Amino acid sequence: MKKANKIYTILIFAFLYAPIAVLILFSFNDSNSTGVFTGFSTQWYEELLNDDATLNALKNTLILAVLSSLIATLIGTAAAVGINKMKNKYIQQSINTVTNIPMMNPDIVTGISMMLLFVFVGGLVNASSNLSFWTVLIAHITFNLPYIILNVLPKLREMDRHLPEAALDLGCTPMQSFFKVELPAIMPGVISGLIMAFTLSLDDFVISYFTVGNGFETLPIRIYSMTKKRVTPDMYALSTFIFVAILVLLLLSNFVGERDRTKKVTKNSKKKAGAGK
Numbered sequence: 001m002k003k004a005n006k007i008y009t010i011l012i013f014a015f016l017y018a019p020i021a022v023l024i025l026f027s028f029n030d031s032n033s034t035g036v037f038t039g040f041s042t043q044w045y046e047e048l049l050n051d052d053a054t055l056n057a058l059k060n061t062l063i064l065a066v067l068s069s070l071i072a073t074l075i076g077t078a079a080a081v082g083i084n085k086m087k088n089k090y091i092q093q094s095i096n097t098v099t100n101i102p103m104m105n106p107d108i109v110t111g112i113s114m115m116l117l118f119v120f121v122g123g124l125v126n127a128s129s130n131l132s133f134w135t136v137l138i139a140h141i142t143f144n145l146p147y148i149i150l151n152v153l154p155k156l157r158e159m160d161r162h163l164p165e166a167a168l169d170l171g172c173t174p175m176q177s178f179f180k181v182e183l184p185a186i187m188p189g190v191i192s193g194l195i196m197a198f199t200l201s202l203d204d205f206v207i208s209y210f211t212v213g214n215g216f217e218t219l220p221i222r223i224y225s226m227t228k229k230r231v232t233p234d235m236y237a238l239s240t241f242i243f244v245a246i247l248v249l250l251l252l253s254n255f256v257g258e259r260d261r262t263k264k265v266t267k268n269s270k271k272k273a274g275a276g277k
Helices: 002-026 043-049 052-084 089-104 107-124 133-158 162-169 174-203 206-211 219-226 233-276
Strands: none
Touching: 002 233, 043 233, 052 089, 052 133, 052 174, 052 219, 052 233, 089 133, 107 133, 107 206, 133 174, 133 206, 162 174, 174 233, 206 219, 219 233
């Protein structure tokens, strides 16, 4: 039975990661063939680094991902603190439900609805262009917010509620109490939410496609435009870069979560040892 479970697990992982392994392999192909590996070469990475349009799209994507994740983290953390402090449980549950809707909503519905909203508002203010960098930034902040709240809220609920009160009793202002006591306690959740928001923004295509203006192009949109023609191995090299970047971010996120769990176990062990004495 154990052997069968191991075989099943290996087959699942092979099914999931074999396409990525093939993609990485052909990014080092000596020829432009997408079906026959003729030899090892880094020419497609060199060609990618000399492609100004792709590098500009990469720069736009990174700027968008960094700004949207940072702003969403600030707003989402404040929202999570506010939701956690609500005394009416029914209102709190209702807001949590409304917050989770964007995560369950299909991306195409979110993208089209936000596009219509931006066009409507642009018509009201007589804007020369309804869609631009700012519209796609607002869209990314919007769909990132639920993930920030989802990561921060559990940390707030795990935190000892008496800690902020103790800080206030010791002379801290409410703002000092938050930054010196609450924020360090929920920081693992904030960092996890920030990394998740950055990854989602970096990867997004559907919502960006409907809300971006003509003068701004993100990397997923550029890759999509290239698929209308023959895909060359330099796109394999680009996909390899993206895969490695996301893998590093996920490892960092897991490291932060594991370190937080280790601290909790150590803290609980010390409490039990103190109680035993």
